Amino acid sequence: MKYYLKKGMFWTKKENEIIVYYTNSSLRKGIRSSDNEKLFQLLTILSEPKTYSELVEASPFEKKENLDATLSYLLSKGYIAVQERDSQKVENRVRSFVDSIPNVSYNDYSLSIEKTHICIIGTGTAGSYIPECLIKLGLNRFTLIDPDKVEENNLYAQNFSFRDVGRYKVEVLKHKYENEFKTSNITAIIRQLSNYEDLKRAVALEEIDYLALCADNNTLIIDVLENIFLDFPNIKIIISGYAVFQQHCYLIDRETNASISKEIKQNVSTLNELDEVIVENSGVIFDSLFSAISISKIIFDHVLNINSPQIAKADFLNNRYFIGNEDEYKIYEEYEHRFTGQTVL
Structure with a gap:
């Protein structure tokens, strides 16, 4: 000692x-x-x-x-x-950072993260960078699920390089981090998930602490949110997505699930009512890194119980960024509206 x-x-x-x-x-x-x-x-x-x-x-x-x-x-x-x-x-920087937080012990943090298991569904724009951020904060247990292979059009928004093209995304990330960070324990699952039942068959959800839904599949997200808290009331869900110049992340638990699920359904319903759509994916490195950093900070704060962030939002055109809880976001939104005359995000 x-x-x-x-x-x-x-x-x-x-x-x-x-x-x-x-x-x-x-x-x-x-x-x-x-x-x-x-x-x-x-x-x-x-x-x-x-x-x-x-x-x-x-x-x-x-x-x-x-x-x-x-x-x-x-x-x-x-x-x-x-x-x-x-x-x-290798852990000295993390120890120094955690120890600098008032009334926080690195020893307690290291014990907590040893048991923390994160499952990421969709290892594209946001999901490909989340493991790197969390591994460099000391976490090491991950399950990655994605059916896709790396394509050239992924390279400028996702955590892959030209040598990875044609290989399965989850296998690339597993090999990358288990070789570069010897403590990492990553399970790679090559699988297309359509609904909550598919997810239950693929993963032992009772072992998962945080489930990051980064797949571009609103049907899957809605079905998971409608069912998962009935079986696993203590799990934390994180969703991430982006619109034109805008990025958002939400932490969802059993208490906040109803309101956020309602908002997601309304957004999906609005899109389905459109007659026709012309769009190309505009997600770039800003979306990837903002999501990865925000999600990592949300998990970090919850593991340490130092803050309770639930929302992270960014507007890359107007340079507005926010991370905090729902009440703080309402204050932020009111402030922005009052002084700019615009509704935030």
Whole structure:
């Protein structure tokens, strides 16, 4: 067991004050002690993980009880943490980021993500980038479902290259991430899903925590939303889609399912009432990356229970971006309407 300083919080010493979160004015705070020089010396020592015996030997304090009291204070404030095992270099950035969040422990986060299983249906525009974002946040259990092979017209919007053309998308992603990130555990399923029953036959849904519906199939999405919470009330559904210059993501649970399902059905009904349509898929890298980042942030926040984002929206022409919960979105929408005279998205 080793103690270590949460260095990502950005510590400085200036005159008679130690400042934490120095580069973030909304979080910045000052610390004053009876001996700031010795306190900062201890923080410097803790910049690299140390066992208690190593700290006793290197301590700037003359009395052991002063060291114990200082460690106790730093632990209570969340400024230092205890590392149960030696961390791998690959996870240091994630550890530093997570540890910088007030009142959050990387140790708790790592335990949570070990059990988190994400299933992604449709590994095209949004779905092809989601694993990369989540893997680089430390998650490693994925099930990917898609029947399609990589085509050249996919390359500028999806996470594939010319060498992948002609290969199944899910197999490309499985090979890519299991080879590049040795901890990744990916199940690749080459299958066309038509409805909820197909999904139940393809995946053990009782093992899934987050189900990302990224397939371009409104019939499948509606059928899943109408049925899945009856069987699996605790699962979280994420849907992602795009229109002209616009991108949206929703987190759906049992409580929010009815209202969002109604909205999706209304949109589909409106499109079905049109006599004729001429359209070409205009989804590009903006749609892919915005969705992947938004979905990853939504899952990250929910795993840590630090926020409750439910909606992410972007307008790439007017440069309007939002991520948050429904109440926050109503305030944002009202603000935009009041000052621009336009309805948001």
